[in-house]
Amino acid sequence: MINLTNEQDFNELINKPTIVMFTAGWCPDCHFIQPALPEIEAVHDDYQFVSVDRDAFMDLAVQYDVMGIPSFVAFNEGRETGRFVSRDRKTKEEINQFIESL
Template identity: 30%
Template sequence: MGVFFSSSNSNDGSSSEPSRVLAFHSADTWKSHLESSKDSNQLMVIDFTAKWCGPCRFMEPIMNEMANSFTDVVFVKIDVDELKEVAQVWQVEAMPTFVLVKKGQEVDRLVGANKDELKKKIEKYSGSD
């Protein structure tokens, strides 16, 4: 219904595994997921993206790789055109924007397609502090 594992294609074709990145298409389903994450210390990385955004398309296979590498982290993709109200709540003004969340609260964010910086931030916050 509102949530599914994104069928993003693999960047090298070597993996037939489905992506571990959750894509949300309903604000209510997203709110429910966010609410349930408040009891967990697990890091969630929200990728605010748009179909028309070139840097977002560049980051898509990288997000899939990171989701497979950081199996203790929840990766989420939200299309800003599809869920405008969610993007507004998180004050997303440029794409891609990656918001790192723990216990329902933003702990950091990255604006732009900087895979090395994103990886550093994930490594910093993915521990169980």
């Protein structure tokens, strides 16, 4: 997973098929799914995965209307192609289903 370090890189990254995970260090549900992410990435190797700390990149979170975390937003060619946002803790199976539905 690529950790976003500056906002300028974001626009370049989302030109390719990309799954962006908006997260935060204090988020227990983000930590819950963390161990499953390498397996999810391996299954969906046609996407690059980018982690965006919502607190560090609040302007991006506001721009893409991301308030709850973790949120998964898919992009391709600079456009949003789907999102998986819910109040419930996300499972590996749910994330895989979201990606497969794109």
